[in-house]
Amino acid sequence: MTTPQNGDRRPAPGSNCPGKSTISRRALLAGAGTAAAGVGALAWYGSDEAGWRADTLIAKAPQYDQSLVSRIARGLKELGIGPSQVRGKRVLLKPNLVEPSREAPHINTHPLFVRAVAEVFLTLDAAQVTVGEGQGHIRDSWYVLEQSGLETVLDESRLSFVDLNHDRVFVAKNAGHRMKDRFLYLPQTLRDADWIVSLPKMKTHHWVGATLSMKNLFGVMPGICYGWPKNVLHYNGISKSIHDINATVRPHLAIVDGIVGMDGDGPIMGNPRPAGVIVMGTNLPAVDATCCRLMDIDPWRIPYLRMSSARLGPVFQRHITQRGEAIADCRTRFRLLPESGLLPR
Amino acid sequence: MKKADWTVAALKQLQTSRSGAGWGYRPDDVPYVEPSVLAGFVLRTWYGDARHSPAAATGVSHWLGSLVQDDGAIGLSSQLARPHWSTAWAIWYWRTGPQAPPQGQAATGWLLSRIGDTFPAPDNVGHDTTIPGWPWVEGTHSWVEPTAIAVQALCVSGLSDHPRTRDGVRLLLNRPVPSGGWNMGNRVTKGTALRAQCAPTGIALLALASSLTARQRADSQVRATIEQAIEFLLASLPQTRAPRSLGWGLLGLAAWDVRPDDADLWLAESTAKALDRNIGPVALALLLLASRAGRSLESMRVPTHTLPSVLSPAGALP
Numbered sequence: 001m002t003t004p005q006n007g008d009r010r011p012a013p014g015s016n017c018p019g020k021s022t023i024s025r026r027a028l029l030a031g032a033g034t035a036a037a038g039v040g041a042l043a044w045y046g047s048d049e050a051g052w053r054a055d056t057l058i059a060k061a062p063q064y065d066q067s068l069v070s071r072i073a074r075g076l077k078e079l080g081i082g083p084s085q086v087r088g089k090r091v092l093l094k095p096n097l098v099e100p101s102r103e104a105p106h107i108n109t110h111p112l113f114v115r116a117v118a119e120v121f122l123t124l125d126a127a128q129v130t131v132g133e134g135q136g137h138i139r140d141s142w143y144v145l146e147q148s149g150l151e152t153v154l155d156e157s158r159l160s161f162v163d164l165n166h167d168r169v170f171v172a173k174n175a176g177h178r179m180k181d182r183f184l185y186l187p188q189t190l191r192d193a194d195w196i197v198s199l200p201k202m203k204t205h206h207w208v209g210a211t212l213s214m215k216n217l218f219g220v221m222p223g224i225c226y227g228w229p230k231n232v233l234h235y236n237g238i239s240k241s242i243h244d245i246n247a248t249v250r251p252h253l254a255i256v257d258g259i260v261g262m263d264g265d266g267p268i269m270g271n272p273r274p275a276g277v278i279v280m281g282t283n284l285p286a287v288d289a290t291c292c293r294l295m296d297i298d299p300w301r302i303p304y305l306r307m308s309s310a311r312l313g314p315v316f317q318r319h320i321t322q323r324g325e326a327i328a329d330c331r332t333r334f335r336l337l338p339e340s341g342l343l344p345r
Numbered sequence: 346m347k348k349a350d351w352t353v354a355a356l357k358q359l360q361t362s363r364s365g366a367g368w369g370y371r372p373d374d375v376p377y378v379e380p381s382v383l384a385g386f387v388l389r390t391w392y393g394d395a396r397h398s399p400a401a402a403t404g405v406s407h408w409l410g411s412l413v414q415d416d417g418a419i420g421l422s423s424q425l426a427r428p429h430w431s432t433a434w435a436i437w438y439w440r441t442g443p444q445a446p447p448q449g450q451a452a453t454g455w456l457l458s459r460i461g462d463t464f465p466a467p468d469n470v471g472h473d474t475t476i477p478g479w480p481w482v483e484g485t486h487s488w489v490e491p492t493a494i495a496v497q498a499l500c501v502s503g504l505s506d507h508p509r510t511r512d513g514v515r516l517l518l519n520r521p522v523p524s525g526g527w528n529m530g531n532r533v534t535k536g537t538a539l540r541a542q543c544a545p546t547g548i549a550l551l552a553l554a555s556s557l558t559a560r561q562r563a564d565s566q567v568r569a570t571i572e573q574a575i576e577f578l579l580a581s582l583p584q585t586r587a588p589r590s591l592g593w594g595l596l597g598l599a600a601w602d603v604r605p606d607d608a609d610l611w612l613a614e615s616t617a618k619a620l621d622r623n624i625g626p627v628a629l630a631l632l633l634l635a636s637r638a639g640r641s642l643e644s645m646r647v648p649t650h651t652l653p654s655v656l657s658p659a660g661a662l663p
Contacts, residue, residue: 101540102584137529139490140544142624143587166370166625169425206535224370224377224421225428227481227488228529235485269537337535 052314054283056290057323061259062276068116075280078323086124092132092193096200096216099137099268100148106262106272109199111153113257132189134164134219136229162189165223176244179236184248185225196251202261204334207341208238209302211267212288213254217245239303254287255280263334275332285313286320293327295334301342351616359629366408368626377422378431381405382438383630389644409435410446417455428482430491436498441646457509461487471533478516488530489545492516493552500555501646514556517549525573541577543590547597554600586615592631599638612636
């Protein structure tokens with residue numbers, strides 16, 4: 001594996017975390033800024049997608065049980081990921097724990113899903129598997145772990161956890177160039193990982209249509225630099241921020257928990273939506289585009305996916321080789337709020 | 346474990362996790378402002394009043410002084426000069442200690458001059474977006490925690506009546522979630538009421554205990570806000586052993602003279618986990634402060650108040 005960051009360096013004395021961008025004064029609520037960013041992206045994608053091609057895999061998984069381990073292992077094998085790629089490597093699993101509540105477990109990546117992925121990587125002889133999160137709505141990471149049920153799983157599986165909100169930080173050049181910020185502050189744990197694996201929940205999102213593996217990367221941005229919520233990213237435009245974070249961090253793999261997702265007023269207040277699928281792949285825009293098709297959402301209406309086309313990966317279905325189950329056999333309609341930041345058809 | 350045992354163990358681990366002039370977020374980290382201030386408060390609480398605080402507590406004060414920039418702002422650490430939300434923390438620490446450094450005045454001036462972004466409220470937002478509080482990062486919107494800490498810092502600086510302090514109080518009173526208590530500062534999004542969280546609720550209660558005027562205390566709506574927040578914490582704290590939530594929650598309750606009967610048990614259980622996992626100075630400091638909440642508040646010089654008509658003599662809600 002190559003190191004995931006480019007041009008990174010440690011912060012020098014007097015370094016600055018990102019400051020204000022002047023994109024939208026109303027960007028607290030992000031809708032206006034996001035839509036504008038998406039429209040601007042119209043000119044950026046090309047039908048050839050610059051030669052981008054990617055494989056994604058869909059696996060059926062009706063429930064959270066021990067069979068997840070074999071389902072995920074088979075999927076990775078089909079994607080060409082085995083012991084030779086993983087042996088001796090340090091793996092960082094980034095679940096989505098945005099704002100846990102015992103009453104609403106469908107907000108978060110399911111703890112048993114995280115454990116299953118960890119078991120798979122350990123079986124493939126990973127040197128270390130760490131779970132990391134920098135949730136955006138609450139500072140107390142141990143509260144997040146406790147309320148989500150992940151703490152118990154981490155204890156039982158002897159997995160370590162890193163609070164990415166309060167980790168050491170380093171500076172990386174912004175490789176995406178859509179945000180105004182020329183540099184991004186990122187947690188040191190990312191630089192120490194050989195595999196950065198995004199483990200999102202399959203959810204609708206009331207500002208950008210859907211939150212999947214790319215949006216999940218908001219949760220690597222350290223809160224001490226970006227706040228709670230990470231308002232700097234809202235002011236920069238959510239979609240531009242998603243694009244640039246992914247362009248800079250370059251995560252290596254996504255495995256989406258679509259067993260029970262969320263629709264309606266996601267990412268927090270929506271309804272549980274059983275979809276019974278796991279989606280995985282090494283190219284995150286392709287994985288997210290596939291998830292959108294499974295959710296019966298046009299991926300071209302998702303601003304950050306349109307922005308990522310031909311830059312970070314393929315979005316056109318014809319450029320994504322679909323492995324495992326067919327989309328048509330697994331599609332579940334996810335209800336969207338009337339105004340969910342979708343671009344026009 | 347007896348209270349004396351776990352507090353001694355926690356205090357020992359906190360002291361050994363000191364890194365140079367202060368404390369970091371992680372045990373092996375460089376010093377940051379927020380954990381250093383919290384650890385300094387612990388030392389003051391344990392080893393004497395502000396005028397007799399140990400060398401480490403005084404060292405924190407000097408180190409904070411070294412971080413003051415030309416305009417009075419203070420970054421997160423000596424390596425991270427921005428953002429500046431830590432400035433309020435340093436002021437809070439200085440103004441409750443024996444002597445504020447000369448730079449303290451500039452820092453207070455900086456804090457008073459900074460205003461979170463305001464704008465006309467878009468549809469489906471549950472709070473007044475025109476009230477100027479304090480942001481996490483300059484140029485962005487105001488949120489509960491940085492505003493509460495700024496209010497706290499200004500009150501201990503003798504600026505309770507300053508218009509900026511009153512703005513901050515107004516913001517806090519505008520932001521509780523409909524069911525009671527605070528979260529990061531979003532009440533309602535797209536028409537849906539959001540959930541409260543323990544730590545922001547505790548921090549907001551602490552700041553309001555320091556800043557509410559007599560007239561505000563007599564206001565039925567303000568009283569209802571405080572009562573609901575206390576009720577939220579009394580219902581939620583038994584369900585958590587997370588140090589930050591438990592610590593801030595108990596400190597917030599103590600600021601209103603409320604102490605759940607099982608608080609020491611919860612703190613002991615939480616501390617055992619925190620020690621076992623070595624999860625860092627902030628957790629230990631908050632647990633220690635909450636274990637002696639009354640004395641801690643004294644060392645932090647937060648004026649404690651009671652609501653006699655709301656709270657029974659035993660401190661429980663009627």
